Each structure stands twice: as C-alpha cells, then as structure tokens.
Amino acid sequence: xxxxxxxxxxxxxxxxxxxxxxxxxxxxxxxxxxxxxxxxxxxxxxxxxxxxxxxxxxxxxxxxxxxxxxxxxxxxxxxxxxxxxxxxxxxxxxxxxxxxxxxxxxxxxxxxxxxxxxxxxxxxxxxxxxxxx
Amino acid sequence: xxxxxxxxxxxxxxxxxxxxxxxxxxxxxxxxxxxxxxxxxxxxxxxxxxxxxxxxxxxxxxxxxxxxxxxxxxxxxxxxxxxxxxxxxxxxxxxxxxxxxxxxxxxxxxxxxxxxxxxxxxxxxxxxxxxxxxxxxxxxxxxxxxxxxxxxxxxxxxxxxxxxxxxxxxxxxxxxxxxxxxxxxxxxxxxxxxxxxxxxxxxxxxxxxxxxxxxxxxxxxxxxxxxxxxxxxxxxxxxxxxxxxxxxxxxxxxxxxxxxxxxxxxxxxxxxxxxxxxxxxxxxxxxxxxxxxxxxxxxxxxxxxxxxxxxxxxxxxxxxxxxxxxxxxxx
Ligand code: B12
Ligand SMILES: Nc1nc2c(ncn2[C@@H]2O[C@H](COP(=O)(O)OP(=O)(O)OP(=O)(O)O)[C@@H](O)[C@H]2O)c(=O)[nH]1
Ligand SMILES: [Mg+2]
Numbered sequence: 522x523x524x525x526x527x528x529x530x531x532x533x534x535x536x537x538x539x540x541x542x543x544x545x546x547x548x549x550x551x552x553x554x555x556x557x558x559x560x561x562x563x564x565x566x567x568x569x570x571x572x573x574x575x576x577x578x579x580x581x582x583x584x585x586x587x588x589x590x591x592x593x594x595x596x597x598x599x600x601x602x603x604x605x606x607x608x609x610x611x612x613x614x615x616x617x618x619x620x621x622x623x624x625x626x627x628x629x630x631x632x633x634x635x636x637x638x639x640x641x642x643x644x645x646x647x648x649x650x651x652x653x654x
Numbered sequence: 655x656x657x658x659x660x661x662x663x664x665x666x667x668x669x670x671x672x673x674x675x676x677x678x679x680x681x682x683x684x685x686x687x688x689x690x691x692x693x694x695x696x697x698x699x700x701x702x703x704x705x706x707x708x709x710x711x712x713x714x715x716x717x718x719x720x721x722x723x724x725x726x727x728x729x730x731x732x733x734x735x736x737x738x739x740x741x742x743x744x745x746x747x748x749x750x751x752x753x754x755x756x757x758x759x760x761x762x763x764x765x766x767x768x769x770x771x772x773x774x775x776x777x778x779x780x781x782x783x784x785x786x787x788x789x790x791x792x793x794x795x796x797x798x799x800x801x802x803x804x805x806x807x808x809x810x811x812x813x814x815x816x817x818x819x820x821x822x823x824x825x826x827x828x829x830x831x832x833x834x835x836x837x838x839x840x841x842x843x844x845x846x847x848x849x850x851x852x853x854x855x856x857x858x859x860x861x862x863x864x865x866x867x868x869x870x871x872x873x874x875x876x877x878x879x880x881x882x883x884x885x886x887x888x889x890x891x892x893x894x895x896x897x898x899x900x901x902x903x904x905x906x907x908x909x910x911x912x913x914x915x916x917x918x919x920x921x922x923x924x925x926x927x928x929x930x931x932x933x934x935x936x937x938x939x940x941x942x943x944x945x946x947x948x949x950x951x952x953x954x955x956x957x958x959x960x961x962x963x964x965x966x967x968x969x970x971x972x973x974x975x976x977x978x979x980x981x982x983x984x985x
Binding site: 527549559578 | 670672674681682745746748749751752764765766
C-alpha cells in the first residue's frame with residue numbers, strides 16, 4: 522500500500538494532424554490496462570510535448586501520427602528531450618508509418634510503429650515490455 | 655540521502671527536479687516522508703487556491719485564464735489537476751491539460767496532473783506533498799483543481815487559503831450538490847459561462863441559499879472558533895466567461911479581498927493550525943492502517959481472534975481493543 526508504482530503514459534498528437542480517433546482509442550485502452558494516461562489534445566508542437574514530458578514525468582510517450590510528417594517532427598522531439606537530459610522515457614510513434622521510414626526513426630531512438638488495425642493488447646504489452654525504468 | 659541532489663536542484667528552480675520528486679512522493683510514502691522532511695522549512699510562501707465544481711463546469715478553462723493573468727503580473731504559478739482513478743482497473747485518464755494548451759513558459763508555469771488513486775474527498779493522498787514541492791520550487795501561487803465534485807469532495811478546504819466553487823447557468827443540479835458540504839466551505843462562488851442564458855438567475859439562487867443559511871444559523875462558540883476562517887467570512891458571488899476572460903478583474907479583486915481578510919483578521923493562524931492538524935491526522939491514519947494491516951496479515955494470535963469473532967465469542971470492538979493493546983497504544 523505504501524508503494525504503488527503506476528505506469529504513467531503521455532498520449533499526444535504532434536503537428537497539424539487532426540486524426541484523433543486512434544489516439545483516443547489508445548488512451549482508453551492504456552487506462553483500462555491500469556495505467557495513468559495524460560491526453561493533451563491535438564496540434565502539439567515539439568516544445569509543447571517536451572514541456573509536458575518535463576512536468577508530468579511520464580514513463581512513456583505515445584506519438585500518434587497519421588499525417589505523414591513523422592520524419593520531420595519526431596527527430597526534433599527526440600533532440601529536445603536529449604537537451605533536457607531525458608533519456609529514461611520510452612518514446613513510441615504509431616499511426617501511418619511506412620515501413621521504409623522505420624530504420625530512420627529507430628536511429629533516433631523511436632519505437633513502436635504500429636498501424637491501422639493493431640490489436641490493443643499488442644500495444645499495451647508493447648508499452649509494458651519496453652519501459653526504460 | 656537519496657534525494658538530496660534533486661532537492662537542491664528543486665530549490666534552485668529546476669522543473670525536472672520538481673517533476674521527479676513529485677513522482678516519488680506519489681508512488682512511495684516513505685519517499686514522501688524523506689522529501690517533505692527536507693523541504694519543509696522552504697515552504698509556506700505560496701498562496702494556495704482551490705478550484706472545485708461539478709464535472710464540466712469549466713474548472714480547467716477557468717484556471718487557464720487565471721494562469722494567463724497571473725503570468726502577466728510576473729507571478730510563478732504551479733497547477734495541480736486531480737482526476738479520478740477508475741475503481742475497476744486502477745487506471746486514469748488525465749485530460750485537464752487539453753484546456754491549458756497555450757504554451758506558457760516553463761519558467762513561470764508548472765502544470766501537473768494527478769490521479770486520485772481511490773482517495774475520497776476530491777484530492778489524492780499525495781496532493782498536500784505536491785503542494786509543498788511546488789511551494790519550495792518557488793511558486794507564488796499554487797492552484798489545485800479537484801476531482802469534479804459531488805457533495806462530499808470537500809478536502810480542498812483543509813489545504814487551500816481560498817476556495818473557489820464554479821457553477822454554471824441552468825440545470826440546478828449543481829445547486830443541489832453545493833447545498834451540503836461544498837456550500838459550507840466556499841469562499842467565492844463563481845458562475846462560469848456567463849455567456850449562456852441564466853447566469854443572473856443562478857446568482858440569485860446562490861444568494862437565496864446564503865441568506866437562508868445566515869438567517870437560520872445555529873450559533874455555537876465551538877464551531878465559530880474552530881472554523882473561524884469560514885464563519886467570519888461572508889462568501890462572495892461573481893460571474894465570468896472563462897473562454898474569453900470576461901469579468902476576471904472583479905474575480906481577482908475578490909480573491910485579493912479574501913486574502914486580505916485572512917491576513918488582517920488573524921484568521922490565517924487558525925487556518926494554519928487546522929491545516930497542520932488535519933494533515934498530521936491523515937498521515938497517522940495512513941501509517942496506523944498500514945501497521946494494523948501488517949499485523950492482521952502476519953500475526954497468528956489475530957487469526958485466533960478472527961475465528962473467535964466468527965463463533966461470536968468476541969465482537970469486532972473488543973477485537974479492535976486487543977489490537978490496540980498489541981500495538982502498544984493502550985491508554
Ligand atoms: C477517419 C479518417 C479521417 C477523419 C478523421 C476523424 C478523426 N477525428 O480522427 C477525417 C475525415 C476528418 C480525415 C481527414 C483527413 N484525412 Co484521413 N483518414 C481517416 C482514416 C480513414 C481512418 C483513421 C482512423 O480514425 N482510424 C481508426 C483508428 C482507431 O486507428 P488509427 O488511428 O490507425 O490508430 C490505431 C493504430 O494506428 C495504432 N496507433 C495510432 N497511433 C499510435 C501511436 C503509437 C505510439 C502506437 C504504438 C500505436 C498507435 O493504434 C490504434 C489502434 O489500433 C485513415 C485511413 C486509415 N485506414 O487509417 C485516413 C488517412 C489517415 N487520412 C488521410 C488524409 C490524407 C486525410 C486528409 C489530409 C484528407 C484531405 N485531403 O482532406 C484530412 C486531414 C485532416 C487533418 N486535419 O489532419 C491519409 C493520410 C495519408 C498519409 N499519412 O500519407 C489516410 C491514411 C487515408 C489515405 N490512405 O490516404 N481522415
Ligand atoms: N460557453 C462557455 N463555455 C465554457 C466556458 N468555460 C468553459 N467552457 C466549456 O466547458 C467545457 C468544459 O470545460 P473544462 O474546463 O474542461 O471543465 P472542467 O470543469 O475542468 O471539467 P472536468 O475536469 O472534466 O470536471 C469545455 O467545452 C469548455 O470549452 C465559458 O465561460 N463559456
Ligand atoms: Mg478539468
């Protein structure tokens with residue numbers, strides 16, 4: 522009772538992408554799996570996201586991107602996190618991520634890449650198994 | 655000491671240190687003990703503002719507007735948003751930040767979401783500790799958004815200098831809710847969404863309710879001393895539109911007025927006494943419950959008592975007394 526570690530996850534929509542159905546489904550699934558989930562809404566800039574990560578101290582960040590701008594935005598977020606010395610947070614991206622972009626995103630430290638139709642249990646397990654702390 | 659590095663960074667105003675420490679006090683009461691012990695002497699400077707009201711009355715939007723104004727005044731603000739934990743899954747969806755989206759500089763504004771983790775009363779177990787961390791971090795004002803209230807989520811009044819309750823035009827359900835506990839702890843009633851029809855009617859309803867309370871008051875010296883902070887203050891009422899920041903001048907004036915009242919009447923010492931007493935009782939409850947649970951799970955003697963209770967040769971009160979004896983707490 523005195524120690525109750527909860528997995529805390531930040532779910533967000535970077536950039537001008539308005540497809541928010543997936544991220545809401547995701548947020549609910551992670552909550553139902555017993556996690557504390559922060560949802561910040563659409564149109565988040567990299568600075569918004571990094572500020573939120575600093576303040577909320579989540580264990581994982583889920584970037585949901587269906588707009589095709591992942592290669593441009595994700596590396597900026599990763600660089601800014603690094604600038605702040607944040608290296609113990611799982612950062613995942615998913616949505617519409619073409620296979621050919623995965624290696625590039627992986628080289629920036631991103632994980633996940635799940636797309637349409639992914640079973641929610643797969644994503645919950647992915648989060649649980651890839652936490653860095 | 656395990657946290658000393660983070661604490662010295664906290665006192666220098668590093669946001670990430672504040673965030674890490676908050677995580678520790680949330681997850682582990684022993685960590686909370688160590689951390690609060692080290693930072694306590696650096697607390698007591700922040701003004702604590704409690705914002706409560708039924709779900710959807712606009713608490714987060716209202717706070718967002720307040721932040722904007724206080725930041726313009728050069729203040730450093732901490733915000734704690736408490737949301738409910740699902741009793742079934744233990745998970746929580748924390749969505750208050752959606753309404754606080756403007757990019758405030760991280761140097762001036764620190765927002766933290768908290769799940770209440772099953773605690774009744776509208777706050778989380780660790781909320782008091784988080785207030786202290788933000789206080790030591792250098793916040794001039796700490797704003798706490800409670801879980802959307804029903805009738806008994808009144809714990810905020812034990813922690814906050816000023817309690818603001820939000821209502822909205824129409825419905826009337828919220829008036830029902832505040833008739834009980836919430837009404838008694840409110841310093842300022844705010845009818846939010848004044849752009850919707852019925853705001854003045856809602857103000858009249860609140861006024862009526864307060865009149866009734868004043869006219870049919872049971873005078874008790876004991877109550878008026880213990881709760882001087884509430885008893886000596888006549889609640890104020892105002893209306894705002896949080897979406898566009900309308901009428902916030904008046905609201906800020908009322909908050910100031912309440913602050914001056916606390917200081918000039920001397921009631922502030924009464925508030926501090928109650929706050930510290932309540933907090934200590936909470937901690938004791940927590941610690942004793944833990945000790946008792948430990949005992950119940952490990953001690954063979956108690957297993958025997960429970961068997962006796964099942965057979966009706968020992969009642970629960972007598973069993974509780976025996977446990978008090980085992981804990982060495984007998985008077
Ligand atoms: C519904 C939809 C819309 C709706 C969105 C409604 C809403 N509020 O969400 C509307 C009609 C508004 C819309 C508009 C547009 N859309 Co649209 N839309 C779709 C569609 C058909 C389904 C998306 C959806 O809701 N899926 C259901 C949810 C539950 O699934 P999901 O989001 O994929 O999420 C799952 C997984 O991907 C994963 N996941 C998601 N995020 C993350 C994150 C992490 C970390 C992890 C691990 C997993 C994960 O988990 C979820 C559960 O399995 C897709 C096509 C498709 N099949 O995906 C196109 C699609 C995304 N849209 C597309 C486009 C182009 C547009 C528009 C630009 C069209 C236009 N020209 O106007 C606009 C842009 C709107 C905007 N402001 O951004 C393209 C994007 C192309 C690209 N990226 O290269 C797609 C792929 C269609 C296509 N094949 O061309 N769209
Ligand atoms: N018309 C109008 N709408 C408002 C006003 N203030 C807030 N709202 C809207 O009311 C809805 C709820 O606002 P929130 O700020 O999320 O309310 P809340 O009380 O924090 O909600 P919970 O945290 O879920 O209990 C949103 O759609 C807001 O845009 C206002 O002054 N006028
Ligand atoms: Mg809210």
